[in-house]
Amino acid sequence: MKQATIIGLGMIGTSLGLALRRLPSPPRVIGTDSQFDAAQRAGRLKAVDRAERRLEDAVSGSDLVIIATPVGAVREVLQTIAPVLTQGSVVTDTGSTKRHVVYSAGELLPSTIAFVGGHPMAGRLTSGVAEPDATLFAGTVYCLTPSSSTPPDAVSAVANMVQQIGAQPYFLDPEEHDGLVAGISHLPYVVSATLMRVLASQQGWREMSVLAAGGFDSVTRLAAHDPDMFADIVKSNSDNVSRQLSLLIDALTSTRDRLAAGETDLLGELRAANSLRVEWERQREKSK
Amino acid sequence: MKQATIIGLGMIGTSLGLALRRLPSPPRVIGTDSQFDAAQRAGRLKAVDRAERRLEDAVSGSDLVIIATPVGAVREVLQTIAPVLTQGSVVTDTGSTKRHVVYSAGELLPSTIAFVGGHPMAGRLTSGVAEPDATLFAGTVYCLTPSSSTPPDAVSAVANMVQQIGAQPYFLDPEEHDGLVAGISHLPYVVSATLMRVLASQQGWREMSVLAAGGFDSVTRLAAHDPDMFADIVKSNSDNVSRQLSLLIDALTSTRDRLAAGETDLLGELRAANSLRVEWERQREKSK
Numbered sequence: 001m002k003q004a005t006i007i008g009l010g011m012i013g014t015s016l017g018l019a020l021r022r023l024p025s026p027p028r029v030i031g032t033d034s035q036f037d038a039a040q041r042a043g044r045l046k047a048v049d050r051a052e053r054r055l056e057d058a059v060s061g062s063d064l065v066i067i068a069t070p071v072g073a074v075r076e077v078l079q080t081i082a083p084v085l086t087q088g089s090v091v092t093d094t095g096s097t098k099r100h101v102v103y104s105a106g107e108l109l110p111s112t113i114a115f116v117g118g119h120p121m122a123g124r125l126t127s128g129v130a131e132p133d134a135t136l137f138a139g140t141v142y143c144l145t146p147s148s149s150t151p152p153d154a155v156s157a158v159a160n161m162v163q164q165i166g167a168q169p170y171f172l173d174p175e176e177h178d179g180l181v182a183g184i185s186h187l188p189y190v191v192s193a194t195l196m197r198v199l200a201s202q203q204g205w206r207e208m209s210v211l212a213a214g215g216f217d218s219v220t221r222l223a224a225h226d227p228d229m230f231a232d233i234v235k236s237n238s239d240n241v242s243r244q245l246s247l248l249i250d251a252l253t254s255t256r257d258r259l260a261a262g263e264t265d266l267l268g269e270l271r272a273a274n275s276l277r278v279e280w281e282r283q284r285e286k287s288k
Numbered sequence: 289m290k291q292a293t294i295i296g297l298g299m300i301g302t303s304l305g306l307a308l309r310r311l312p313s314p315p316r317v318i319g320t321d322s323q324f325d326a327a328q329r330a331g332r333l334k335a336v337d338r339a340e341r342r343l344e345d346a347v348s349g350s351d352l353v354i355i356a357t358p359v360g361a362v363r364e365v366l367q368t369i370a371p372v373l374t375q376g377s378v379v380t381d382t383g384s385t386k387r388h389v390v391y392s393a394g395e396l397l398p399s400t401i402a403f404v405g406g407h408p409m410a411g412r413l414t415s416g417v418a419e420p421d422a423t424l425f426a427g428t429v430y431c432l433t434p435s436s437s438t439p440p441d442a443v444s445a446v447a448n449m450v451q452q453i454g455a456q457p458y459f460l461d462p463e464e465h466d467g468l469v470a471g472i473s474h475l476p477y478v479v480s481a482t483l484m485r486v487l488a489s490q491q492g493w494r495e496m497s498v499l500a501a502g503g504f505d506s507v508t509r510l511a512a513h514d515p516d517m518f519a520d521i522v523k524s525n526s527d528n529v530s531r532q533l534s535l536l537i538d539a540l541t542s543t544r545d546r547l548a549a550g551e552t553d554l555l556g557e558l559r560a561a562n563s564l565r566v567e568w569e570r571q572r573e574k575s576k
Contacts, residue, residue, distance in 0.1 A: 121499050121500075121501045122501065122502075140501070141498055141499055141501075143499065170498065170499070172495070176492075176495070179492060180492050180495050180496050180499055181499065183487050183490060183492065183496050184487065184496045184497075184499050184500045184501075184503075184504050185499075185500075185501070185503050185504065187483070187487075188483065188503045188504050188506075188507040188508070189503055190540075190543060190554070191479060191483060191507060191540070192503075192506075192507055192561075193557065193558050193561035193562070194536065194539050194540055194543060194557075194561070195475070195476065195479060195536060196561040196564050196565050197539065197557060197560055197561050197564065198532075198535050198536050198539045199471050199472065199475075200564040200568075202471060202535070204464075204467060204468050204471065207460070207464070207468050208468050208471050208472045209472075209568055209571060210429055210458065210575075211409050211429055211431065211458070211468055211469065211472050211473075212409075212472045212473075212568065212572075213409045213410065213428070213429075213472075213473070214410075215472075215473050215476045215477055215480075215510050215513075216472050216473065216476050218476075218480075218506055218507070218509045218510055219476040219479060219480055219506070219507055219509075219510060220476070220565055220568075221506045221507075221565075222503050222506055222507060223561040223562060223564070223565040224562060224565045224566055224569065225503075225562075226562075227555065227558035227559045227561070227562040228555065228559075230554075230558055231553060231554050231555035231558050231559075234547075234552065234554050234558075235552045235553060235554075238547045238550075238552040239547075241547060242544055242547040242548045244486075245540055245543065245544035245547070246544055247486050247490070248482065248483060248486050248540065249537055249540050249541055249544060251482050251485060251486045252478075252479070252482055252533055252536065252537050252540070253537055255478065255482060255533065256530055256533040256534055256537060259522075259526045259527075259529060259530040259533070260530045262526075264522065264523045264526040265519060265523060266478070266518075266519050266522050266523075267515065267516065267519035269481065269482075269485060270481050270515035270516075270518055270519050270522075271515045271516075271519075272485055273480075273481035273482070273484040273485050273511040273515070274481070274511060274512060274513075274514075274515040276484050276485065276488040276511070277484050277508055277509075277511040277512045278512055280488075280497055280500065280508075281512065283497060284500075287498075
């Protein structure tokens with residue numbers, strides 16, 4: 001990789017730039033953003049070698065193009081860059097859903113350009129760290145969703161980039177990816193936001209808000225995350241999110257019905273949840 | 289306060305002991321626990337001056353008795369100590385629900401003994417700090433639920449203790465307390481545990497568990513909390529928890545129905561949740 005272009009210089013794009021420029025043999029990194037301020041900021045942070053205003057200028061001569069815009073903007077970006085991409089270059093993205101993006105790439109990109117969908121599962125994004133960081137991806141899982149027709153060289157190029165920034169490539173089907181992240185990411189977000197609204201719309205909220213402590217804090221923390229970005233994500237994965245919501249609603253309703261019927265002992269299900277969560281923590285520690 | 293007894297030397301009881309013994313004019317602190325190991329450990333940690341095996345010996349001569357056992361054990365403790373409490377002494381507790389405890393105290397304690405229900409909202413309890421700590425209560429809200437017939441001197445004695453350990457007394461009715469904490473504490477816990485079970489019972493859980501990152505971590509963290517303690521709490525507040533669950537189920541169902549009907553734009557409700565959560569954070573910072 002001699003030259004990489006990063007389109008969209010938010011948290012992910014800027015952190016990617018920092019990580020790439022820190023490599024032993026770094027590529028030249030060109031950055032662009034629909035808000036030129038963001039591109040200039042990335043330049044000041046030394047996340048890009050050069051900031052460009054126009055998408056067409058930014059992708060010119062690059063062998064890897066990384067689209068790190070919100071999911072909803074990827075299609076338009078692909079439309080704009082398709083005619084001017086360098087022959088044989090590889091395009092990837094960092095969006096939280098993959099079916100729509102992979103479909104758009106197949107439709108819009110010429111057959112000489114390979115597309116490999118990507119999704120970095122960078123956990124710190126939702127835990128309050130607001131500054132771009134070259135180590136954001138270190139030790140994290142990074143989903144890649146090539147299709148059976150994606151040229152192996154293109155898959156290797158993106159997988160190598162992922163490994164170079166310290167992440168672990170995790171290959172899966174776009175369809176499967178979107179089903180899994182609906183459960184593990186989009187459902188928790190919708191639940192967190194809904195719980196926040198349900199509590200704050202009650203008469204007792206003024207008093208509740210004074211009493212709210214660690215438990216409330218932890219479960220509603222995601223609600224503070226960028227709502228525009230998440231609305232975009234949910235929109236592109238609404239069938240899966242709806243299905244996950246139904247599963248959760250059924251389980252909550254079953255618990256509510258038991259409580260309402262006077263079966264007030266939830267010990268069995270609370271212990272089960274505890275074991276599952278502790279086991280997840282154990283596996284996560286092991287994989288670090 | 290010359291001598292205080294702490295019954296139940298878990299996280300709260302032991303931290304209370306450490307905090308009391310650190311006061312400029314500390315009371316003598318007697319500790320007891322149904323598991324004598326716990327009392328001995330509190331002694332080693334210097335959270336108590338003396339550990340006693342028998343409840344009756346532990347409360348003898350104390351002007352303040354603090355019951356810091358699980359909620360479900362308070363009634364039996366009250367029954368045991370009622371005949372041997374020092375005339376004029378004050379009893380309080382640290383349980384997460386207050387109606388049952390206040391009712392039991394009214395029924396079981398002689399009229400010469402005052403009871404003031406208490407509930408420290410110590411946020412760090414659910415955020416992973418496992419060690420008892422003298423500063424656990426510093427800057428936190430501490431609910432007190434005296435009734436109109438509680439002698440003012442008894443209320444002052446407990447409120448003073450609360451202030452001395454750095455917490456802020458917050459007076460409310462037992463009924464009101466239990467309604468508010470059902471929303472702010474018990475609902476988040478049940479939701480966290482249920483989400484954990486719903487995800488882990490799916491076919492894709494093995495893959496999901498690999499992809500799970502910050503969002504999942506934050507929303508399901510409470511599920512790792514002591515399930516026996518929480519089952520006990522839910523049991524003593526099942527009517528309020530059931531009511532809160534219904535409110536959440538209704539809101540989730542409304543969102544699910546909109547998604548299923550193709551109205552996939554959740555921006556309005558996600559922005560509303562974001563504003564509410566950010567405002568809560570702002571108020572919390574201000575009150576620190």
